[in-house]
Amino acid sequence: MARLLQELVESFRIAFAQIRANALRSVLTALGVIIGIVAVTLMGTAINGIDIGFNRSLAMLGEDVLYVQRWPWRRVEDWWNYVNRPPLEVETAERLNRVIEATPGSLLEVAVPVATRGTSVRAGELRLGGVMLFGTTGDYARIVTTDVAEGRMFNDVEASVGRPVCVLGSAVAENLFPGRSALDQSVQIRGERYTVIGVLAKQGEFLGLFSFDNQIVAPLNTVRRQTGVRANLDLRVKVRDKTKLAAAEEELIGAMRRVRGQLPGERDNFSVNQQQAFKEQLDPVKAGIALAGLFITGLSLFVGAIGIMNITFVSVKERTKEIGTRKALGARRRTILLQFLIEAVSICLIGGLVGLGVTLAASLVLATLLPALPIAFSPSLMAVSVLVSILTGVVSGFAPAWGASRLDPVVALRYE
């Protein structure tokens, strides 16, 4: 044990003396590892970022909200089974709420009808297109995943009477009323005037597709009356306990069948969607991206590893006589193996740490330049890349170190 310790200390001493003595060569070799580690960790950071952005986006849908809609959130081949489903109505939501109230110990809290349509909005000279208009009831405040930053949500009375009030998404408010408060201002939607009573907190983009901040929420009755168009309607149902989502979904399906008066054996004429299903759809895609990305960047690390292996072979060749001398003085196979392994690992580890530093700096710069980009430099990624560098050193240093440890001392001592 004492001997192993002495040998280890000696091996580290030799490794650093060697790296110092062959500074340029060591730097060039380490460069291969640095590039490899930077590539891999940047890719890891990006994948991590995608993951976080993805989860953040999904959280916008609400972790405890089930969506009752005509279509499921997945690709369907048998579209004809869905296209003739009856539309969802405000009455459906009311009847569903009555069923929920009548169910003792229901896992569901409330069903909220939400009509969705794209629209444009004006305030004075400014006109904003591509805004999502949500028409809903006063219960919307209970299912919404974002806070009201300014003002308030409309209440049940305003909703049922159909008052011309609205709550703006943060992007809409900023664009229409730059540099000032949107509260109590009026906006025009499809020619009708609405008074702004609240502004939502900033949420960000959903999977980079559209912005959740680019929305306007208004009472459903107002939207219906003023636009005169029947918009898409879906029901959002809040679950009391998000850990019992599956059971809640079962209950919701049963309740909806009662509302719809469906007979046993009849197929559901509605779909219950939740963010989990969305996640399951996208998870394989995400895994595919991660795998391909790590494989491609892993190749650059592999090239770095070949560099290490090469230089360790050279190092063994150069110091054949020294190996012979050390063996004559009592160095065992393990000692020589350790010596060269530690040398390879040291270069890799230094390269890995420098690479980590570069990645850290790069991700900090990127995060400042592109704040929207979800970049996540996690401690676990750091630990993993240190481990990967050590592993690279061991794997690439092993063959030459093994060869060195097996050298015949007689042959090695004669080597010039």
Added chain:
Amino acid sequence: MSVPPVLPAPDRRPARVPGDLVIRIEGVTKLYRMGTETIHALRGVNLEIRRNEYLAIMGPSGSGKSTLMNMLGCLDTPSAGRYDFNGKDVARMVDDELAEIRNREIGFVFQTFNLLPRSDALHNVELPLIYAGVRPAVRRERALGALRNVGLGDRIHHKPNEMSGGQRQRVAIARALVNHPSILLADEPTGNLDSRTGEEIMALFEDLYEQGHTIIVVTHEEDIARHARRVVRLRDGLIESDGPVP
């Protein structure tokens, strides 16, 4: 094979009385394969070496001198025959066991010194102790002692390229002795030195012999061999003669 009678040389101090048997070699042969040819480097060598002997091994190149030295130094094992070192059967040992014997029982002195170029004298001398697992404080103390013993107490932090050839060989001798080996095995120890420095090194060997060390010098120079008390001459893989220095 019996120990040759040790006769006092008239012009020198008398040889010391040899002690216990250290090395016993019986019927040792060594074959090398060179392509399709088989070379018989040793064809059946018998040799006994006792504690506190001073032995020279001589022979022209190709005589098996180097092979015998590698064998004695436990760097190589015989193809056939028996080799006992302090009663232990070396011929059947594997690599790491041989390394252990080399570390504890044999001190090597090479023609080209074989010091580690980037390490100072002290660290070079410490090396065998590192492989023996000696604690740093003890190690340093013993290495210092060994360097003082060869007259280099004031050069401990010099690197090999900052020292003369004679000083380098002294460092190598200190390194060879630091772990108190049973034998000191020197391969052409003066081969890379001028004759005056060579004489100094041989004088050091004489001192070490007087201190009770067992010394084996492999050389092709009669002048060097004359310092020993016993000369073994090899020819064509066999011992040609074995007797006291005339």
